Amino acid sequence: MAADLLTIASSGARAAKAALDVTANNISNASSEGYVRRSVTVTELGVNSVSTSPTEINLAGVRVASVVRNADTFRQSEVRRTGADAARADAEVQGLENIEAAVEQTGVYDSIVNFEAALQQLVSDPTDGALRASVVEQGRSMADTFNVTASSLQAVGDGLRFEAQSGVDSVNSITAELARVNLRLARSSDASSDQTALLDQRDLLLQNLSDQMGISTSFGTNGVVTVTLGDSSGPTLVTGGTGSTLAMTTASDGTISFTLDNAAATIDSGALAGKSQALTQLATTNDQLDALAAKIIDTVNAAQASGVDLDGNTGTALFSGTGAADMAMIATGGDAVATAAAGSAANSRDATNLTALRDALSSADPAGDMNTILFGISSAVAGRTLTRDALASIASSAKVALQAQAGVDLDQEAVHLLRYQQAFQASGRVMQVASDIFNTILGIK
Template sequence: MGADLLSIASSGARAAKAALDVTAQNISNASSEGYVRRSVSVAELSANSVSSSPTAINLGGVRVGGVVRNADSFRQSEVRRTGADAARADAEVQGLENIESAVEQTGVYDSIVNFEGSLQQLLSDPTDASLRASAIEQGRNLAQTFNVASSSLDAVSDGLHFEAQDGVDSVNLITSELAKVNLRLSRASDASSDQTSLLDQRDSLLEKLSKQVGISTSFGQNGVVSVSLGASSGPTLVSGGTASTFAMSIASDGTLGFTVDGTAATLASGSLAGKNQALTQLAANRTQLDDIATQVISVVNAAQASGVDLDGNAGQPLFSGTGAADITMIASGGSAIATAAAGSAANSRDASNLESLRTALTTADPAGSMNALLFDISSAVAGRTVTRDALDSVASSAKIALQAQAGVDLDHEAINLVRFQQAFQASGRVMQVASDIFDSILSIR
């Protein structure tokens, strides 16, 4: 028996009411982060009849199939991929900028130049006490600026390590939450409101996770997700309701190593990869800074050993230490500078050994090496900044493309409110007409 007019109208009213509810939900969550616009899925409802032929039009109204999330899995994957690359570049640039500030603002280059300048001034009168004291003071200042630069690099390294550990903790928290969402998804009814909310939560967690580490995903029944670190062949972070343990270790040079359940893993994208790249650059810059400090120590102390001081005694080392962190001026006064050649008498005005020291410093060129170090850091910052800006643009474009599809357009939703309200009223009017018809039929005598 075919469906009656009342049944058809009531099914239309139910569908319109469901659409109105979903539209209201879209509007109320328009500014909610991670919310994906919903729409109602409807299907034709046929009324079976024995007498119906296969080609006969035999409709029974409309059936609500469920709530549909308007999200494109490919676009979501692109947002995660491009976002991970942008996060890596941004973290690396921030780390490099901190390294640049640590080395440049401590004034090591200026201290080297000032120390060499004080030795040049001492040539004019090797026995002048004030010039000797100035040279010693400039040497002490040079040692201290090396110490400060090394300490500043330590502070940058400690900051990156702290941020990286926070990122690792965040990864473990997110993967644990994803495992819980997977368990709930496996028990949720298909296309239900609860399932769509869980899918929103799942996608939001995946996007947050991709900001920390690059990931690959695969989706199973009911939207349950499996997450791998890096490529799809990488170690598994989440499988069903189980989350692996992600951990990091710090090498002797300050760079990071990562493991998943104890197995070594390599990061290519995400902010953790960017921080590790910055730490790799920091380790190289620290080595260069130590080499420059060691160069100053060896050149000055070697020249000292070849001459005699103002009192006629064999020259003693001016500096001690093995690098930028522990270089120290150990001379007690200006008379310790060995300006005269070996065998010269006390208070000698001979400056041949001082000339040899200046020649050795000119040949070693610590100021030039420091300038090259500063240039390398600045060039790295400039180059990585260009890369970061380009990746940010790509990531923004991917996010805009997803937002255009999955985001809530209030103008569009306002139109839907009117449309579905009219559909609901029209269904109600059909029911009223059906009731009037039946009343008219029943009143026939």
Template sequence: MSSDLISIARSGTRAARVALDVTANNIANASSEGYVRRSASLTEIAVSSVSTVPSAINLAGVHVTGVVRNADLFRQSEVRRTGADAARANAELQGLENVEAAIEQTGIYTSIVDLEAAFQQLLSDPTDGSLRAAALEKSRNVAQTFNVTAQSLDAVGEGLRFEAQDGVDEVNRIAAELARVNLRLTRSADLSSDQTALFDQRDKLLQDLSRHADVSTGFAADTGVVTVKLGGSAGPALVDGGASGTLAMAKAADGTVSFTLDGNALAVSSGALAGKGQALAQLASSRAGLDAIAGDLVTTINTVQTGGVDLAGNAGQPLFSGTGASDIALVATSGNAIATAPAGAGANSRDTANLVALRAAIAAANPAGAIDGVLFEVSSAVAARQVTRDALESIASTARVALQAQAGVDLDQEAVNLVRFQQAFQANGRVIQVASDIFDSILAIR
């Protein structure tokens, strides 16, 4: 009979052995990143009765239907979504902090204030050579500080674009890996250990991908093959079955970046790529503001300079050349070139009318205030993004904890299972022994 003791016990030992293997695998991989707890799926074996009651059902043991992952698609999706938001905020904040440091640490604000102070001191004695030399040196310092600040901002931009390109390359690598996993899933047996391992690999790749960009996923119910779209559910497909697209990045004239997927424009709103794109946008704004301030300073000083005369009584010449922060330069070679006197004044004139006009023009242009405004804009953005980043990190952490509690390995529970299935294995072995003893006793009857 299929429902005899030996058959039932044999199915029980097989089920207990599979459950022990699954439990041991859970314990061994408890700390492995991306591992999802498994459990053995067991069903009772029922057979139709041939007794006087044809509709009766006899239980004939247990059958192992497969190994099941304790995965929750909703929680996994939440981890990807919240993780992408946190990665965007963190990447943007890091970029903005670098922009802030590039402007603040070069001392551009202090150099402009020092130049204004030098012109103020020159008012006391416009013919004093040391005061003129000091004013010229402060002018040179302003030009050089603008140059250094521009170079620092350019370096920040290069760093952000390098990291963004590295992220693009990583997205393409992950997409190719996901396409290969999809192909293997189509060939794997349902509920097999190989299939569950592929599901783990698939889910980890999706989580890694979500750190770079916002992804939308769809899963085939029969095989678990995933379709991945970038830029939300309406975005283009990055992975479709065994095929993967190619993400590319392009740099604009102002240093900002844009993305395309297989040549089609793509709007990335989350993930580290979006954060770096937003930081580059702020960098471009700060860089444009810095260039405008430098250009206005050159125009303001040179305009007043050419309207007066220098210490030798000659018509004033421009002090600076250039149109922006990167190319501003001091062209005057001597402090005597500063046109402190008005047009028509003689050599060694103590008339400071033109110097007064120069100071008034600089005060009206207010380059120090403009620099302070650029710094304030960046600093305010940094402060705001810190609050946003902390909040999003907290949300992402909560989502990860919820997923871990649901899909992670509880060593205490696994230890209980280990004892329970071991006892079940021993008990079924004992049933086989008892059945064997019963049959031996029957056969020994004379």
């Protein structure tokens, strides 16, 4: 039999009510992190005609086909990829800036220059007690500055490693949660409200995971995701209800490496990669600083052994240690500075050995080496900052493109709210008209 007005109107009311519910849900979750805008898709509802024409179809209103999440998987993948690159660059720049601050703010360069200046002043009167004491104190200050710089760099490294370990813990927590979401998605009914909520949760977890490391994804039935590290050929992070375990190992030089289920893993993007790169630069800076401190120690102590001190004794070492962290001034007074040539008498005004010491330091050029270290770090910071800003701009553009599709526009939702409300009222009016018609027919005598 032909479809009646009441059937058509009631189906329209149900569809309008479902659309109103979805619109209201969009509005209430407009600022919720990870929420993807929903929309209702409806299809025409057809019924068979009378038995004499079984193939004839009459329209009998509409039905709600599904609730659709307005998210493009390609755009989501681009947001994750560009976001991982931006996170790597940002983490690396932050680490490099901390290294730069640790080296510059402690004033190693100035302390080296001041020590050399004190030696130059001593040339004017090699027996002057105040000038000799100044050399020792400037040397002590220089050694202390090296110690402080090494300690500051150690603190930077500790901070980076702590953040990296926190990132590893976060990755393991996310992969475990993704595995649980996969299991729930596999059991959820298609296009249900529970499934759409799980899909939102899945996408948010994937976004958080990509902030720590670069990932590739593939999606199966019901939205179940398989995640690999790096590209699609990389080791598996999540498959079905199983998540792999990421671990971090610290080398003797402070650099870090990663394993995935006890197998070596390479992380090329994400915050973990940025921190690893910053720690590599930190290890290089530590090596350069240790080499510089060792050069100063060896140069000064070698020159000391070639001359005699103020008491006419063979010069002894002024510094101890092998690097920046343990460098120390061991002379107790200015008399220990060996200014005179070997064989000179006590209180000699001969400055031959002092001149040799100054020449050796000039040839070693520790101030120039320190300036090179500072310039290298500053150049790295400047270059990486440009890269970070460019990658951040690309990532921002990808997010804007996704937000335009998946985000909630309150103005547009207000229009939809009015539209579906009017559709609901119209369906109600149709039912009222149908009721009036039937009552009129029934009242005919």
